[in-house]
Amino acid sequence: LLDSTETRVAASLFVDPARQAASAPAAGKTFNPLHPASCLGCVYVVSIIEQLAQVHNSTTKEALERLCNFLPEINYLCFATFPFRIETEMNADMVCYSLKLCKQDAGQPRCLLYHTPKVSYPWLSEMTDIMKNNLPYEDFDGDKFSAFPTLRGYHWRGKDCNDGRPTVYPGRRTQKSFFFPNQGVDPKDGIPYEQKFCTESKGVILLGDSAGARFHIPTEWMTAAQLSLKSFSNLPLAFTNELDWPQFSGTTGYLNSTIGGWTDSVYLRLYRRNRCNHRDFQNISKNGMFLLMDLSSRNLSKPLLNSLLDNPAIVIYAAIGNDVCNGKPDTVAHMTTPEQMHSNVMQTLDYLNGHLPKGSHVILTGLVDGRFLWDQLHKRYHPLGQLNNDITYEQLYSFLSCLQANPCNDWLSSNKTLRDLTSERALQLSNVLKEIARSKKYANFDIFYMDFPLVEIAEEWHSRGGEAWQLIEPTDGFHPSQIASALGARIFWQKALREWPHILGKENPFNKQIEDVFGDQGGY
Numbered sequence: 120l121l122d123s124t125e126t127r128v129a130a131s132l133f134v135d136p137a138r139q140a141a142s143a144p145a146a147g148k149t150f151n152p153l154h155p156a157s158c159l160g161c162v163y164v165v166s167i168i169e170q171l172a173q174v175h176n177s178t179t180k181e182a183l184e185r186l187c188n189f190l191p192e193i194n195y196l197c198f199a200t201f202p203f204r205i206e207t208e209m210n211a212d213m214v215c216y217s218l219k220l221c222k223q224d225a226g227q228p229r230c231l232l233y234h235t236p237k238v239s240y241p242w243l244s245e246m247t248d249i250m251k252n253n254l255p256y257e258d259f260d261g262d263k264f265s266a267f268p269t270l271r272g273y274h275w276r277g278k279d280c281n282d283g284r285p286t287v288y289p290g291r292r293t294q295k296s297f298f299f300p301n302q303g304v305d306p307k308d309g310i311p312y313e314q315k316f317c318t319e320s321k322g323v324i325l326l327g328d329s330a331g332a333r334f335h336i337p338t339e340w341m342t343a344a345q346l347s348l349k350s351f352s353n354l355p356l357a358f359t360n361e362l363d364w365p366q367f368s369g370t371t372g373y374l375n376s377t378i379g380g381w382t383d384s385v386y387l388r389l390y391r392r393n394r395c396n397h398r399d400f401q402n403i404s405k406n407g408m409f410l411l412m413d414l415s416s417r418n419l420s421k422p423l424l425n426s427l428l429d430n431p432a433i434v435i436y437a438a439i440g441n442d443v444c445n446g447k448p449d450t451v452a453h454m455t456t457p458e459q460m461h462s463n464v465m466q467t468l469d470y471l472n473g474h475l476p477k478g479s480h481v482i483l484t485g486l487v488d489g490r491f492l493w494d495q496l497h498k499r500y501h502p503l504g505q506l507n508n509d510i511t512y513e514q515l516y517s518f519l520s521c522l523q524a525n526p527c528n529d530w531l532s533s534n535k536t537l538r539d540l541t542s543e544r545a546l547q548l549s550n551v552l553k554e555i556a557r558s559k560k561y562a563n564f565d566i567f568y569m570d571f572p573l574v575e576i577a578e579e580w581h582s583r584g585g586e587a588w589q590l591i592e593p594t595d596g597f598h599p600s601q602i603a604s605a606l607g608a609r610i611f612w613q614k615a616l617r618e619w620p621h622i623l624g625k626e627n628p629f630n631k632q633i634e635d636v637f638g639d640q641g642g643y
């Protein structure tokens with residue numbers, strides 16, 4: 120459910136079959152317009168239209184035109200999809216029930232985002248065929264990289280991949296694009312640059328969930344007062360990257376952040392330490408990939424590895440939260456148990472031991488204490504509710520739960536008992552990881568554990584004058600923000616430098632020469 124929720128909810132904000140082909144997960148074959156996502160998408164769009172009308176003192180029709188003009192690429196759909204007039208007496212909840220994009224299932228409560236529903240007027244409009252019929256979409260083909268940034272391209276794994284050749288991927292010792300400009304050989308003396316400059320190189324691989332991939336819905340899309348053509352200029356990029364921004368992430372990020380905060384990452388730091396660690400990163404993260412450990416049976420893609428041909432890698436296994444977070448009403452029954460956790464992690468480690476080159480490192484990071492989310496946010500206003508102070512995160516969470524589209528029914532819940540119980544389970548699962556790291560030995564890698572550094576991140580941010588709530592993604596109220604991600608990379612790095620410096624390798628004395636010969640290759 121989680122898997123489909125994050126991307127589908129977002130996809131439905133702008134219902135467009137072409138984009139869905141790129142953004143929808145391969146969970147099912149059809150997009151059901153009556154999925155909770157269509158309700159969320161509708162409530163969002165109608166709220167924005169109403170707020171635009173309010174901000175610009177215009178009619179809703181003018182506001183709709185304004186919004187559609189912000190979205191030139193899909194504006195034909197914009198008009199097709201909203202052939203209705205919004206009565207000012209109705210708020211977004213009511214409009215969407217009228218449009219039948221929100222529906223009340225038998226025996227279920229009616230889900231409302233706003234606390235003060237206005238009177239429902241008995242008007243109905245026609246839904247267009249596009250909304251009535253199931254929209255087909257293709258299975259998402261993730262196997263495209265190198266020349267193209269998104270669609271799981273080089274934002275995810277750098278430019279050293281080749282679509283057509285499975286043997287071409289980051290970290291392979293036999294071919295490094297790093298050396299391409301001169302065929303790898305110094306024309307002056309015929310000696311390969313690698314021999315001259317590189318004694319040890321290593322890559323970084325992240326096995327993670329949407330937090331690792333930097334899930335983010337731009338806040339600009341939510342604030343009517345600031346909406347402009349520019350606000351949506353990143354829409355195609357955002358959707359073709361599944362609303363993830365791995366190019367800014369704390370593990371594999373390498374581009375300056377355009378989504379707030381700044382970029383700092385383990386990859387960037389490894390690269391600065393040793394310029395031979397170039398383009399060697401893989402993002403094997405996926406939204407809602409709970410139990411991502413179970414690489415074999417769940418068809419999750421494995422990192423590309425070859426124990427004989429690759430450079431050693433630092434593999435970060437980031438559990439964070441998806442083992443306890445789910446959108447099921449009986450959420451506790453669906454949490455990973457410590458026994459399952461143990462078995463999943465052991466399977467992954469066995470796989471890695473069979474595929475990682477000797478001298479690699481695996482770092483297991485523990486689960487976060489997600490009570491932080493509720494504590495920091497529940498009383499604050501969501502970006503969509505800031506114009507009129509009418510939507511708090513508490514309202515958003517309960518609306519999402521009601522729609523069965525809450526990414527984490529247990530931590531994003533007003534039930535304190537449940538939140539505490541979830542943290543207790545998270546702690547048990549972290550302890551499983553800790554114990555494995557303490558007691559297991561592998562031939563091809565050494566293994567370490569670290570807690571998710573939430574406390575250190577919050578302290579560091581506080582000492583820089585920041586506020587704790589800024590560490591959470593404002594739009595979804597759930598994922599770590601860009602700031603948290605960058606600070607996390609720094610804290611990770613410092614801990615590794617202090618406690619396990621050997622995993623980071625030595626500083627390369629030839630960094631300067633490498634730069635002189637190859638110039639700035641952009642870090643990826």
Ligand SMILES: *[C@@H]1O[C@H](CO)[C@@H](O)[C@H](O)[C@H]1NC(C)=O
Pocket residue numbers: 176
């Ligand atoms: C809003 O528009 C109406 C009609 O065009 C006008 O009478 C009113 O003064 C405007 N209000 C503001 C605050 O500009």
Ligand SMILES: *[C@@H]1O[C@H](CO)[C@@H](O)[C@H](O)[C@H]1NC(C)=O
Pocket residue numbers: 373374375641642
């Ligand atoms: C990021 O920004 C810094 C300073 O603003 C600049 O020096 C650097 O080249 C930028 N990096 C990229 C990859 O754009």
Ligand SMILES: *[C@@H]1O[C@H](CO)[C@@H](O)[C@H](O)[C@H]1NC(C)=O
Pocket residue numbers: 416417418
């Ligand atoms: C896994 O992938 C195979 C081949 O692509 C497919 O036949 C199978 O149904 C998939 N299994 C699951 C659980 O998705």
Ligand SMILES: *[C@@H]1O[C@H](CO)[C@@H](O)[C@H](O)[C@H]1NC(C)=O
Pocket residue numbers: 451534535536537540
């Ligand atoms: C809160 O959660 C606990 C644990 O799941 C459950 O037993 C209890 O009934 C819930 N309380 C309410 C008011 O829903």
Ligand SMILES: CC(=O)N[C@H]1CO[C@H](CO)[C@@H](O)[C@@H]1O
Pocket residue numbers: 261262263264271272275276402403404405419420
């Ligand atoms: C688990 C997962 O989503 N892995 C993805 C990592 O990125 C590659 C492409 O770079 C995808 O093919 C995988 O699906």
